Ligand SMILES: NC(=O)c1ccc[n+]([C@@H]2O[C@H](COP(=O)([O-])OP(=O)(O)OC[C@H]3O[C@@H](n4cnc5c(N)ncnc54)[C@H](O)[C@@H]3O)[C@@H](O)[C@H]2O)c1
């Protein structure tokens with residue numbers, strides 16, 4: 201038997217691990233509800249056995265999102281979590297505690313949405329944004345000013361009047377449902393792992409090193425706390441209205457209330473109505489309105505006593521597993537899918553849910569015919585979260601991951617260090633071949649009209665197209681194609697015209713179209729821009745590839761592997777012979793003037809003449825190297841508007857030359 205002490209230690213270790221998965225890796229393994237229950241269990245054990253308490257226990261701390269790639273900033277006022285409840289009774293108990301704490305003084309409560317994103321603290325001085333910091337560990341957070349500045353709904357300079365000379369405003373960075381769906385569709389298409397929910401996607405995006413990519417993803421922000429020494433009002437509600445008038449997005453669903461009945465009605469209303477909001481919410485937050493009363497109630501180590509979160513339970517259903525199917529993607533990755541008895545969840549019928557990989561099947565310990573819990577909370581992708589073991593048929597066998605490809609029968613291999621199994625028969629396994637053809641013709645690759653998933657299969661099954669290069673000689677099967685039902689001359693002509701037109705598609709998209717593992721749209725662009733031709737790409741060795749910005753060892757190895765295969769080289773040669781574009785056009789202007797030869801340049805802030813990415817290219821074209829952080833090795837800083845003060849400070853101490861946008865452009869034109 202586990203002793204209480206052992207139990208406490210086990211819970212702490214488990215919770216620490218889940219915190220890391222959630223805040224740092226942005227890929228939670230268990231539901232929020234299960235996590236919260238685990239934490240509550242630890243809390244009550246620690247309360248019951250205070251002799252085992254430990255100041256480092258996760259019950260006393262805020263989960264940390266600190267990432268070593270960023271500079272940190274110490275919060276002037278700690279950023280805490282919120283006490284959370286899952287029932288109206290617990291909200292009622294909180295109201296009673298507030299009443300008691302305020303010694304029966306009358307008070308009002310503000311109800312608002314609990315936005316499901318990641319917290320941010322913005323500091324404004326003289327009406328200008330100077331700094332954006334994540335919650336971090338509550339005491340120190342990561343400086344993410346550059347990324348936050350890409351969010352259009354964050355005012356860089358304030359409107360109206362009446363703001364304090366210096367103040368902090370806190371809120372949530374969110375990825376609206378629409379942007380989330382688009383991002384995941386894109387990732388699915390590129391066979392990249394999907395984000396479990398908009399919260400993880402928002403948190404992951406905010407921590408990216410490439411602000412242009414952050415801008416592209418379409419983050420948004422809503423604000424819900426104003427802090428400072430000279431706030432305009434003595435209460436939360438009016439301060440938020442003031443912030444709204446300065447240009448901040450503040451939740452329009454805020455409401456002032458006094459009774460538990462009103463709170464109850466507010467919960468009942470928003471439990472349903474929230475589904476219409478453009479972004480994910482995971483509950484409601486109730487706050488005491490008066491700032492003086494907030495001060496009187498104070499804080500615990502982890503959360504304010506004057507606020508509480510009411511969390512909506514994720515919708516969960518129990519349904520029998522019919523069977524597990526194994527599906528082969530274009531890269532050969534085999535994905536297990538649970539096929540379920542259809543069940544209604546959050547308004548949609550769920551029939552299938554990915555089980556991701558063998559480890560997850562084993563961890564859930566799924567047996568044939570088991571009843572599975574399916575959840576759809578903040579996440580739109582249904583997720584299997586557990587098994588109802590009590591309903592298990594005695595003697596039923598655990599679900600085993602297949603050892604051979606379900607389509608071509610080739611024994612599967614497991615790539616070392618990866619969770620996935622692959623069918624290595626790249627050149628003979630039908631779903632992989634059809635998947636690659638379908639990818640090749642896709643809108644963002646060669647953009648060939650008239651060929652989709654079904655047509656790819658038809659072309660392959662009839663032996664007309666066995667790889668993407670075969671498309672360019674498809675015309676010779678015109679007569680045979682005409683014999684197929686549903687294939688009129690117009691359909692065929694449209695296809696052939698689309699194929700002809702695809703020869704004009706730019707080189708970076710050709711690289712993306714090839715289906716090289718880990719080479720998505722962004723990576724393809726990087727490769728095209730720095731290597732400039734197919735010949736250079738094909739002959740690039742590992743070292744050449746990893747030296748390119750943002751190309752890591754995994755991608756580099758995959759590119760080398762791809763071109764080491766004679767059949768892939770053959771495809772490329774046949775594409776070349778067909779007239780497909782094999783290089784980037786020559787640079788029209790500013791060919792390597794060498795102003796920045798061998799110099800390291802850091803770009804910071806926002807610019808008016810070119811985008812940050814354009815400046816990066818200009819620097820590279822002129823012999824320089826871009827770097828994300830200021831260090832002794834930095835030669836120049838190209839400083840735009842609103843450069844982060846921490847960077848500025850560091851640059852000054854190190855004596856680095858700071859160039860304004862105009863100075864930078866003058867330097868270039870002087871050389872030409
Ligand atoms: N599934 C897992 O493995 C796992 C692991 C760790 C944490 N979690 C989840 O994260 C939660 C803990 O995270 P947390 O500490 O960020 O707490 P929280 O998300 O429960 O609540 C605090 C946060 O709510 C946000 N918030 C949104 N709207 C708000 C508003 N109107 N007013 C004030 N704050 C608002 C703020 O960012 C604040 O930091 C847990 O309850 C758990 O559900 C899950």
Ligand SMILES: [Zn+2]
Pocket residue numbers: 528605606607608609610623624625629630
């Ligand atoms: Zn196969």
